[in-house]
Amino acid sequence: MSLEKQFTEHFSKIKGYEEAIALLYWDLRTGAPKKGVELRSESIGTLSAEVFNLSTSDEFGELLSSLEAEQATLDPFVRRSVEEARKEYDLSKKVPPEEYKKFIILKSKAESVWETAKEDSDFSLFLPYLDELVSSTKKMIGYWGEKNGSPYNTLLDQYEPGMTTEILDEVFGKLRQRIVPLVQKIAASPNKPKTSFLYEHFPKEAQQDFSRQMLEQLGYDFEAGRLDETVHPFMISINRQDIRVTTKYDEDDFRTAVFGTIHEGGHAMYEQNLGEALSGLPIETGASMGIHESQSLFCENFIGRNEHFWQQNFNLLKEYAPKQFADVELVDYVRAINESKPSLIRIEADELSYALHIMVRYELEKGLFDGDLQVSDLPKLWNDKYEEYLGVRPSNDAEGVLQDVHWAGASFGYFPSYALGYMYAAQFKGAMLKDLPNFDELLAERNINPIREWLTSNIHHHGAFKKPLDILKDVTGEGLNPAYLAEYLEEKYSKIYQLDN
Amino acid sequence: MSLEKQFTEHFSKIKGYEEAIALLYWDLRTGAPKKGVELRSESIGTLSAEVFNLSTSDEFGELLSSLEAEQATLDPFVRRSVEEARKEYDLSKKVPPEEYKKFIILKSKAESVWETAKEDSDFSLFLPYLDELVSSTKKMIGYWGEKNGSPYNTLLDQYEPGMTTEILDEVFGKLRQRIVPLVQKIAASPNKPKTSFLYEHFPKEAQQDFSRQMLEQLGYDFEAGRLDETVHPFMISINRQDIRVTTKYDEDDFRTAVFGTIHEGGHAMYEQNLGEALSGLPIETGASMGIHESQSLFCENFIGRNEHFWQQNFNLLKEYAPKQFADVELVDYVRAINESKPSLIRIEADELSYALHIMVRYELEKGLFDGDLQVSDLPKLWNDKYEEYLGVRPSNDAEGVLQDVHWAGASFGYFPSYALGYMYAAQFKGAMLKDLPNFDELLAERNINPIREWLTSNIHHHGAFKKPLDILKDVTGEGLNPAYLAEYLEEKYSKIYQLDN
Incomplete structure (x- = not known):
């Protein structure tokens, strides 16, 4: 069997498993009877472990190496797929199995502690776990090797290939300079919509x-x-x-x-x-x-x-x-x-203020990984930034630093993607x-x-064949430019709130 | 790890897969979007192949042998499970893999030919496939070894452990002697229910x-x-x-x-x-x-x-x-x-005439495997028996010998279980x-x-820990006795159709 054929057969097997896992999950969230949940988790666990084994086996590693040796002659879709598969393979294989397992267990514990901490609005319960999650993630970055010159960039790259703090600092800075005054004008406007x-x-x-x-x-x-x-x-x-x-x-x-x-x-x-x-x-x-x-x-x-x-x-x-x-x-x-109204909770935010919620999280994550921010500093800094950017201050940790599950799952570097989605969309619209x-x-x-x-034809069709910043460049002719989103928001909200009247 | 623990862990893995397969199937039959069906079949195929591998691996065979060597000391539920697992293991392993695969392909082809043959009401299309299914099944029985003294008993045992033609001939004979006259009296009765x-x-x-x-x-x-x-x-x-x-x-x-x-x-x-x-x-x-x-x-x-x-x-x-x-x-x-009305189609039959539909199929299957009945004899014999037992004669093969999918899937020996279900139920009721x-x-x-x-407490609780005829004996104190069903039907239908008036 040709190497390419071996590769596609391997993934058709993985896709077969992933289809089952996706359906087990979908069913769990849409109507599975509640008593069946416990065994359901075992079934998902069994199949997920098998997908992990298939994706990280030594045989598969050898297949990847053989394909990489013939890179030049590969079908371009297979070549790009090999590149992606290699990235995933290395993420799992570079970490010693024992540590990888410990990290999975830590995340699962941390998520349940986070739930209690949020219910009790008590950050101190979650603090030691978050501290360990940050230090374990730093250790992982050590195994993976730094990408794009900083620990936090390594994490950003996992969710948004090619994204860096250099880009984000600039675009978030520009965007904030235009959103914050708009939020303030709206707050002061007498022309509130009836709702x-x-x-x-x-x-x-x-x-x-x-x-x-x-x-x-x-x-x-x-x-x-x-x-x-x-x-x-x-x-x-x-x-x-x-x-x-x-x-x-x-x-x-x-x-x-x-x-x-x-x-x-x-x-x-x-x-x-x-x-x-x-x-x-x-x-x-x-x-x-x-x-x-x-x-x-x-x-x-x-x-x-x-x-x-x-x-x-x-x-x-x-x-x-x-x-x-x-x-x-x-x-x-x-x-x-x-209607736009600054709020404390990200998932309830409107399209104008949403990006500000993300900037708070981004700056804190960057501080934790690239700077000297301590986990114990988070609650106060969180509240200060909300006051500065959104004009509202959380009165407790549940509506502040504890509101999102992401950190409990060690998904550091994930938040910026939400704000990027807004900027990409506006730029695509342009x-x-x-x-x-x-x-x-x-x-x-x-x-x-x-x-x-x-x-x-511009986006969907390509799937992950192209990388995000390449899609942006091919479609819009430029790099990430926050001006599109800023202009859209200014124009729209000036009209809604009759800011020029 | 203890042998028992290895055994239960093995089955917990298999159960994980089976849960996924069952859900994929359920979803397919209750609302999966139609365009997704093709890939769905591939996913089910991938997982089923894995279950087959797990159930027939040499490692698992060795585990079974080790457990059998320690039989006396095993937990009784594990001991009985080992017995069942051995039965399944041998069914798959005694057949050379190449022949097993050919048989699977034959069944899948035969099912689609049967569909066309039924649509066209043309038994001749299906005949060569059914002929090959019968001869291949006979060959399988050769590999498996005869159980309870005849080829057909080997098949019966797969669906109804311990069931034999000796038992079935007797109970079906007795039952028929009481049902057929009842069907005839009902047909002649002027007291038909309004429906x-x-x-x-x-x-x-x-x-x-x-x-x-x-x-x-x-x-x-x-x-x-x-x-x-x-x-x-x-x-x-x-x-x-x-x-x-x-x-x-x-x-x-x-x-x-x-x-x-x-x-x-x-x-x-x-x-x-x-x-x-x-x-x-x-x-x-x-x-x-x-x-x-x-x-x-x-x-x-x-x-x-x-x-x-x-x-x-x-x-x-x-x-x-x-x-x-x-x-x-x-x-x-x-x-x-x-209401009771003899019909040509098994799945539309009422509880009185249902068993007669089964007897027709049972006698034909027995003739094919234990006697010298030829596949080409089936259509005429089918129609003759329907006329004899139910007083109705199919006018074509679609409403006759081609009506059920079972034979196309080589499920010979399955039909009797339906009639046994009626007899067991009546006997349990007693x-x-x-x-x-x-x-x-x-x-x-x-x-x-x-x-x-x-x-x-009498039935559900035991699952497959007890065998069917043992359950019957333990619950009712006797072997299979068709008199319970016969009496129930006579009493009930005499009243419904006022046969004594």
Whole structure:
């Protein structure tokens, strides 16, 4: 059997396992009976261990080396896949197995301690675990070897290949200089949108039907996916022809389901439109966490919160909730769904202030890994930065430094991807306007097809064949530029809050 | 690690895989998007191959031999599990791998040819495949070695351990002598039940709610299972705390869902009540296909079609379909749901004539394996026997010899289990009446608990720790006795059709 064939057969086996694991997980989050959960975890554990074995076996390492020796003659998709597989292989293999195991156990303990600490709003409980997570991660970086010149860059690269603190310092700095004054002007504006009508009772079944229609408008293929209810919404790829969306229904705030579904629909649109050439390869996935988020945010904000999108859809919405919106004008509806209000909690943040939440976390992580910040300094620094950037100060650790699970899982370096998603999306929108200057008209006509096709040929199609910053460069002709997001936010929010009046 | 521990760890790994396979299958049958099916089959194939490898590896063979050498000192549940594992191991290992593979491919081809042949109602298309399936199965029996003195007994033993043609000839003969005259009397009876009201429109959602209530009355634990819709209903064990039921809704005949759900609920009741001591072992399953069927049929017929069960439940049913049953008396409803009419199709048969359908198949299979019956003789013989036993003659092969998929999958020896399920159930009912003489009153009060508890302690609890004929002996004090089923049918149908009037 040829080396390439051995490689693709190896991954088709891994994909078979991953499909099962994904379905076991999806089922657990959408309706598995609660008593079955304990054994379910064992089943997921058994299969995950097997995937780990397949991905890190010595035989597989030898296959990679043989392929690397013939790099020049390889099919380009296989060549790029070998590169990705090597990266994953080294991440696991460079760490001594005993330490790797200890680290997994530490993370699992830390997550359960974090839960209690958050419930009790007591950082001191979590402190020793977070301290050990940071020092263990530093030790891992020692094994992996530094990438791009600093320990924290090594972590950034795992989620967003090629991303560095040098880039982030600059773009976050520029973005903050434009967002913070905007947040302050909005806080001072007397022209606040009326929002009370958002919170009226909207029956779940009606929300469900409307959410399905939103997915259909986006071009989501229901013959290659489905929509289900869950507690913490997510998109999941079961296989390339089975891409599932989940959502949550709050009968007192329909926005949770509608914008949540559109957001996850954006992730699904990415996965449903990966190129055929990637089939079965490890690069049959999104280019990075940030690029993935750019697609969900593009759908949620640049489509879903655009006034033109609602020109006809507001009438459709009224069919599902006629009393709720009987006396509401389109313009007031659009202002309401674009309300901006600085908050303490990241996952409740609006699109204007979201990036500020990320900057707080980024600066703290950078301090921990590249600077001399101590874990014990985190709570106070967190609160100070929230006050400085957002004008709000947490009154306890639960609504401050303990709010996110990421650090308990040692996912240091992950947060920046969220903000990158916003910047990528705005920059893609800038490039799209050159090809589709009638973007707003398309939305008004509910003709999303040309928009989706543009995203597919420029982004979705390539999967992880291209790296995130290469996609950005190829599509927009420039590097990461926060001006697109800043301009979009300034223009939009000046209008919503009538800041020039 | 002790040998016992190695053995249980091995099976906990296999159970992990089997959980994933079961869920992949369940999902495929309850709502997986259609485009994802092709890759889904690959995933199931990958995991199934791994389970096969784990169950037939040389290492596992050595472990079995080591355990067998220490048999006397083993925990009894492990000892019995080793016996079962050995049986499965030998079934796979005694056949040369190349032949085993050819047989798998033959079955898969034959199934698709059978589909076409059935569609075209043309046995000649299927004939060469069926011929090869029979001769290949005979060759397999050569490798396995004959069990209980004849080739067909070897096959029977695989589905119903200990079952032989000697037993079946006797019990089927006796049963037929009592069923055939009853069928003839019913056909001649002028007292046919009115059934037109059964076929009125009954909305799916209402059927769904009512079906859930039926499962709850049976004691089905919804925290360890769920009810979903499918095309060909089944029960499936995902893990011991996750036992799922599926059903089908026909809005023009509510009986499909209601009695189908009760039937599958009986299978689920078995799996939900397996003893704790069996956890993780290969004997954590039903004792045999026939015993499993006895539990579903007990629920469907001895509970679900008993007039007392409907004493209160008919009023509940009326709440869900008030117009449909407005002018129907309980007695007429009970007569209608117990209508008996000889038919050509096994899966549409009522409880009186069902066993006759099985006898036709049993006699033909026995002729093929133990006698000199040729595959080409089947269509005519099939039709002759239908005419003799049921008084109806198929007009083509689709409604005759081609109706069932079983032979295309080489599942020779499987059919008798269905009829055994009826006989076991009736015999269990006889024993139950000694402990619960108030059986009918319990049903009338909808107090199924004592009945379920009796079934659990006598049957469910033991799983496959005991063999089917041992369970029968322990519970009823005798061997297989068809008189219980015959008496039940005579008494019931004499009343329904007022045969003595």
